[in-house]
Amino acid sequence: MAKPAAATKVVLGEPGIEHVNGQVFLNLHIMNVGEAPLGNLHISAMTLGSARRASPPGFPIVIEHIGASSTAHVTARFSSAELTVGGKYLFTLGGTYTVGGLAYGLSLNRFIRLPAATAAALPRFKARVESSSRARYWNYTLFNDEPAASRKSIATLSLAIAAPVAVTGIPAGWAVETDGQTFVLWYAADDAPPYPHQLAPGQSLSGFQLMSARTRSEASPAALTSWNHASDEAGPVVSDYVMTPYRFA
Incomplete structure (x- = not known):
């Protein structure tokens, strides 16, 4: 690794912190306060004391x-x-990261004081997506952890990707849209109540699958959108990371 030039400086800004339901949510700001643009930033590790990391599920996170x-x-x-x-x-x-074609190591740290647990600042949708991969296939399983009384179902799963893919798995009753390079959107193909193919509280659903010529993975943003059956309108969205095909061959 090269020694950073004087015009290169990367710092970690004051993070946003939420302590909700036994989880610490960090909104992190990586600040380039130098005079030159940074490229190909690969985040390969994050730790918070001895706490178990729940997200991202793996590395790298890539910021081009x-x-x-x-x-x-x-x-x-x-x-x-x-x-x-x-x-x-x-x-x-x-x-x-790289500057002017040269690679540099990145090591940022700061102390964080754990605040008292509070209710979420915004309504949260209790849902999650888990990812796994084998050979050239990436698989996704949805979990709706809402209580039955909430009547919030999972209506869509969207992924931000950065590598060429083919969609090889679509659950029954769902459909998909993709450009094969930057996004994939699976959605329950129900036009009217009672929306039988949306994922109801307490249920899980697998069968979402991508195939790619890539063999490595990176952590990419994913989002689950909810549909409130009580009011028949869109509800909260939950965002997280999942593993997707790595952008570089």
Whole structure:
């Protein structure tokens, strides 16, 4: 690795912190305060004291460009089970980036004080997506963890991707839209109530699958949108990371 030039400086800004339902949600700001743009930033590690990392599920997270005097945003989530309210814990972020074709190591850290647990600032949709991969296939399973009384179902799964893919798995009653390169959107193909193919509270659904010529993975943004059957309208969205095909051959 090269030694960073004087015009290169990357810092970790003050993070946004939420402590909700035994989880610490971090909204992280990677700030390029230097005079040169950064490229090909690969985040390869995140830690918060001894806490178990819940998200992202793996690495790297790739940010292709951060302009001079600009900021990139990523998120992370950790279990608070091993942490104490009011305690100070060291958050670390490691990786690499390039400037002018030269590669540099990245090591950022700052202490974070764990706040008392609170209710979520915005209504949360209790749902998640888990990913796995084998050979050239990436598989996704949805879980609706809402209580039955909420009547919020999962209506769509969207992925932001950065590699060529083919959709090889579509669950029964669902449909898909994709450009094969930057996004994939699966959606329950129900036009009217009772929307039988949406994923109801307490249920899980697999069968979402991608195939790619790539063999490595990266962590990419994913979103689950809800549909409120009580009011027959769109509800909250939950965003997270899943593993998708790596953008570089």
